[in-house]
Amino acid sequence: MYSFSNRMNEVSARAVREILKLTADPNVIAFSAGSPANEAFPIETIQEIMNEAMEKNGTKVLQYGITEGLDLLREAYLNHLAVPKGLSVSIDNIMTTTGATQGIHLACDVFLDPGDVVLVESPSFLSTLMLFKKYFVKCIPLEMDEDGIMIEDLEEKIRLHQPKMLYTIPTFQNPTGKTLPEERRKKIAELASENNVIVLEDDPYGDLRYRGEEISPIKKFDQSGHVILINSFSKIISPGLRVGAIVADEKILGKMTVSKQFADTHTTTLAQYVCAEFLNRNLLPEHLISIRQLYKERMETMLNWMEVYFPKGTNYTKPDGGLFIWAELPGECNTQELLKKAVADYQVAFVPGAPYYINPQDGRNFMRLNFSANTPEKIQEGMKRLSDLFSENHKF
Amino acid sequence: MYSFSNRMNEVSARAVREILKLTADPNVIAFSAGSPANEAFPIETIQEIMNEAMEKNGTKVLQYGITEGLDLLREAYLNHLAVPKGLSVSIDNIMTTTGATQGIHLACDVFLDPGDVVLVESPSFLSTLMLFKKYFVKCIPLEMDEDGIMIEDLEEKIRLHQPKMLYTIPTFQNPTGKTLPEERRKKIAELASENNVIVLEDDPYGDLRYRGEEISPIKKFDQSGHVILINSFSKIISPGLRVGAIVADEKILGKMTVSKQFADTHTTTLAQYVCAEFLNRNLLPEHLISIRQLYKERMETMLNWMEVYFPKGTNYTKPDGGLFIWAELPGECNTQELLKKAVADYQVAFVPGAPYYINPQDGRNFMRLNFSANTPEKIQEGMKRLSDLFSENHKF
Structure with missing residues (x-):
């Protein structure tokens, strides 16, 4: 049987692929991917530009x-x-x-x-x-x-x-x-x-x-x-x-x-x-104003509900922008194990901290939460589900 | 100063880039690139499909x-x-x-x-x-x-x-x-x-x-x-x-x-x-019929004029399809040197044979000619220019 190159033995895309898979089930509220909001795409403008491109420069485009x-x-x-x-x-x-x-x-x-x-x-x-x-x-x-x-x-x-x-x-x-x-x-x-x-x-x-x-x-x-x-x-x-x-x-x-x-x-x-x-x-300037407003609201919603629902002693970042909040849970913890329960029993997903570290052990207590891809209502519901997950599966 | 990786010292894209450059001057009849004919693109159909994609599936597309x-x-x-x-x-x-x-x-x-x-x-x-x-x-x-x-x-x-x-x-x-x-x-x-x-x-x-x-x-x-x-x-x-x-x-x-x-x-x-x-x-089936007809005519035009204009003793392939004819000139020859003259003095381009061989010496007498990217009229004119190049610069 054929063998693959040594470089391919070094890598596995499993972590990333698992994240993407989690977002595929529409019943799971996924804070895992780093996707822009579906609502943020300027579909009609892009369509109009495409038409201009094809009409004025079709040959060059193709x-x-x-x-x-x-x-x-x-x-x-x-x-x-x-x-x-x-x-x-x-x-x-x-x-x-x-x-x-x-x-x-x-x-x-x-x-x-x-x-x-x-x-x-x-x-x-x-x-x-x-x-x-x-x-x-x-x-x-x-x-x-x-x-x-x-x-x-x-x-x-x-x-x-x-x-x-x-x-x-x-x-x-x-x-x-x-x-x-x-x-x-x-x-x-x-x-x-x-x-x-x-x-x-x-x-x-x-x-x-x-x-x-x-x-x-x-x-x-x-x-x-x-x-x-x-x-x-x-x-x-x-x-x-x-x-x-x-x-x-x-x-x-x-x-x-x-x-x-x-x-x-x-x-x-x-x-x-x-x-x-x-x-x-x-x-771009006007588009940025609109998506910044959209994402800001989502970030603030998430931060507000984290305050309510996350265990006392949780540390988390309060970013000035971007797509992610980074949370450190208190106590003995393994967010990779927690994720399995989260998806299977609570239909909510995040990314565990381990794969972000050279030494995966360093990430045991951490999770990355994306706030751009879900509506404020979904964010609130997802935070509630995480709260249930924490209270039923973890002693802090 | 920084140094590049060893792998980048192994490669040079010069050959390919030179070919592309030659095709940029509109006065040069370029038989060098492997481009489809500009006339072969189904611009309107593609535009229509794009519009459907954006209207029906804009979010998924973006x-x-x-x-x-x-x-x-x-x-x-x-x-x-x-x-x-x-x-x-x-x-x-x-x-x-x-x-x-x-x-x-x-x-x-x-x-x-x-x-x-x-x-x-x-x-x-x-x-x-x-x-x-x-x-x-x-x-x-x-x-x-x-x-x-x-x-x-x-x-x-x-x-x-x-x-x-x-x-x-x-x-x-x-x-x-x-x-x-x-x-x-x-x-x-x-x-x-x-x-x-x-x-x-x-x-x-x-x-x-x-x-x-x-x-x-x-x-x-x-x-x-x-x-x-x-x-x-x-x-x-x-x-x-x-x-x-x-x-x-x-x-x-x-x-x-x-x-x-x-x-x-x-x-x-x-x-x-x-x-x-x-x-x-x-x-696709109908589109293929139309581009096959276009390219077949161009290939036959090129083969016909090669018969007229190329030196006696030239060997060249007569393909059943594709985009290229491969020609071997008779006598002592160096197509890399010929190319320089071809572009500078005769405004016609081909790809010399050397870079297609592990041992570049093996390609000295060869040239690759693309027939898809030029009209039959241009092909005839380009072949004439090559004929002048050969007769004035090379004893066979």
Whole structure:
């Protein structure tokens, strides 16, 4: 019988796949996935843009495109998203991708060799942690305080481990919802340059801010080209379109373009066109106001009911934006075991903390709760179900 | 300064990128790319299907989808493409991909370890040869006669090298246009099973037959699950949509799904919907009749003018389908050098033979000519320009 490659023995997508499965049963109230609200999609606008694309540029939309991405989108991204965030870049620093997932993958592909060290927030996005296993790199966890990475810990681990890369989600982090202050961002950019560390700045949620002041991406403070900013249209327009963007040094993008050529030649042109035109028609600001309002209400609903229904002594984050709340239950706990009961007996789902940690034991008491994908009524009902689960299955 | 991963030092996409660049100048008659004709796209039909998708299923189209692909497309592929070709498979043997490019990439990802041996046709598709370098495998060339892989040579090389994989484009091969007879396909499936060799059957052109009888894919003769069929909608509907399909053993698809999850989560839903509905409305048969007629005329035009304009002693293939003619010029020759003159002084482009060979020297006299992307008038004019190039720059 045939055998698979060694890299595939390192990874299992079970954690992610189980999460998706849980959301498939309509009777389960799923706080597990990180999906945008179904109500948040600008369906008619997108349809109208698609029609324009097909009528004005049908042949171009259907023919092969270039790997770097549709110029229309690269320019629109530059003008409407990069420049307003203070990035001093040109179109040559921008490429489009098949979702942010691909951006992260391309960065790994062009930089990581087996045995390299990658610093990661602890906890961090489970899919990327799993992806690193495919590259046979060593992940070193960075401690976080309530604002994220702590600079002293980072400095020490850079000195100790000479990492090739730092992977960070500085804004409304997945899973914690935490946001790194500007001063630390500047310092990270400096440390990266001084120590020759590539910073993979994963920023899918940055535009989903519900309170507080905008903070610039780490990329803004990058003087030496060590920071790669990974962006996505999934959370702000639509994930089904599969469009993301990378902002990076031209030399890095050159290599990533080669890697992408082998990965999928280019991203679906029509999907790129939709995102470009959505930006060029200046529809994003108003759309963001509306989805921020929607998600803010859902987040506040969840926080309010957590206050009522969660066990005394539970710690949880109160994010300024994004899609997730991160909760730590008191007492002896195993959220992976709890999840099974939650789904089977209470028809409610969350993501247990374990897969977000390099050492899964560290996540035993934690759970990630998504608030964007359910209505306030469902959120209240789901919180009630969790309350029943806790009181009947767990002594705190 | 940062350094890139070792795998990126192995590859350069220069050959492919140069080809694409050549096609960008509208004054150059480019026989270089493998693009479908601009005239071949069913723009209005696709627009109509898109509107239906957005009106009936807008939310589903814009929300996250599953990695294996849209069920609608997997079923449509099964009923309209797999079953009619004699494949005994179910929907569980089918996944959709972001173009065939991704299918090939996923197969490499789940099977190849550094040092593995891969058997390849000589010559073979230059992009895949380059991709194999990224995986640090050893490629062993297989000789071809006028019908493709020769079984005795294959048997010997399996015995000598114990390959992990055989990569083949059995129908209207790229670059040669050759088609492997059914008997040899059966034998390849048997040898794969007996010797535990994965067969990567790349079949983007199979539906573009202009004469002769249909031949079943190697996958049809696969009893043991060793054959992976990679298909694409790029040449039969549109490459800009970026949709392909894989037919394989369920266990293999399971691993590929994990790999795809890290690559791009899933393929753009709307693009999958378009392909599905194009099949379900039974539009493909008539569309194929029309593009086959278009391409057949272009192929015959090119062959006719090659007879007139190419040097005496040129050997070239006369394919039964596909997109390419493969020509061997007589005498001392270097088509890579000729190409530079062709573009600069004669405004005509082809792909030189070298990058299609493991040993580039073997390709010095060869060139690949695409006939699908230019009108018959352009083809005639381009052939005339090549004739001038040959007579003024080369003694045969």
